[in-house]
Amino acid sequence: MDHASFIIGSYVLTIISVAAYAISIVRRGRKLGAITSDDDKPWI
Amino acid sequence: MTSRMQTVRRVSLAVVRKDLRIEWSSKVLLNQVAPFSLVIMIMFAFALDNEGILQRVAPGLVWLATLFSMLVIVQRSFAVETADGALDALRVAGTEPLGIFIGKSLALMVQLLALELMLLAIALVLYAVEPTAMGYAETFATMLIATIGLGFVGTLYGGLGAGARGRETLLPLLLLPAVAPVLIGATRATEAAFGSGGAQSSEGWPWIGLLAVFAGVFGAVGALAFGPMIEE
């Protein structure tokens, strides 16, 4: 494949940045979920 | 309905008179903003370092200097309102928000127009710009219509963060992208008026049309949105 570094790079960049964002959301959610009561979580 | 229009007129006249009186007594525009824009114009000459280029890009520099100075004026315009809770007092007193919006916009427009005339004079002297008689007419039309748009949009975004901490640093981020159409339109129209880069003066009028659309849209939206925006 020509230009493999650019092409694979853009896939990797997209996936890494979305994954990093997703992980940070989930981790912050767990941290805050532990110190809040279930009344603050209408989705449960 | 007519009585509401009368109230709006009365309030806006009172606000514009108050703002201009504050400006007249403090002379911030004259003593701080005008010298600031002069410095910007001189710094552009240092940065570009070529008389031909300066003459070519003079319209853009005039408008950039206007926008940067506008940030300072808008900040000040709302700093005087929120510093001693004047905006809260007006709100509690049930003052017509449309009147406040129009009044503050008008005061901003008057100050901007004064500044732009000064910047035009600086460009004539420092950047060796020589418009024709038609060019002058076009320049003044551009300034007038661009300023109406800038006045509305500046008041709208200036009021957005009124009262919040940290809004001073936020204003440029919000305001500059919003006024990008004015920079594009006014610069192209002024280029046509100055004949920069061989532009014909007839090329400027469509851009003045763009500025008029901008002024109309933000005037209408500001009139609708300003009331809900400042109520706390």
Place this chain on the structure above:
Amino acid sequence: MTTTQSTATPTTQKLGIATAIAVSFLVLSGLIFSAEDVVQGSTVRMMYVHVPSIWVAYLAFGLTALCSAVYVSNRSRSLIWDRFAGASAEIGVLFVAISLVTGSLWGRLTWGTFWVWDARLTSTAFLFITYIGYLAVRRLGGTFTQRARRSAIMALLAVLEIPLVHFSVNLWRTLHQKASIADPNAKVQLDGFMLFTLFWGLVSFSMLFAWLLIHRQRLMALEDAVQDQGLDRAIQERRTEAGR
């Protein structure tokens, strides 16, 4: 199980697994299974992440505007609309950033330069900056109602500002510079499977958006609750101090 205390529920877990599978298939399909383009060659593979990213960004900003409009027009002033608007804008900013970066990499390959002053690119840059401003407005502080009203107005102003900027930038490019810039998508002749891959990209990225949106919105609710708690505790401390 962490489900009871975090932002996840069985539904979002199923959605998350489905999204992971869909995105994995997109990567395989985009990088390996799909054919190369006659004109663009392998660089057409950039399209399968670039186009879905900007699609998600538009979807997100559209949802922000919609939720803001609902917040403003709805008499109940429910903060859930504000949270959805804020969560959506944050995800939109992430995806517009991704599409700007992948787009400029793609541009480097097809145009030979990272950036051209084309109307669409310039407006996208403005879109990015405007919503960064929106997120900054959300962080101005004050009460939740203040935040909601300010940001709702900002979001609705952005809806107005974006077309105006796009229109004037378009005018600037078309009137000012006659040379038209090659449209990367126009040259591409998509065969059936390439079209399917692109479509798959849109679907899987939309699922990704939905998953992120739900979690981010719930996280924001928790953040607000914690801020409330902090406020309550401060008031409580004042009371006990005064009572002493």
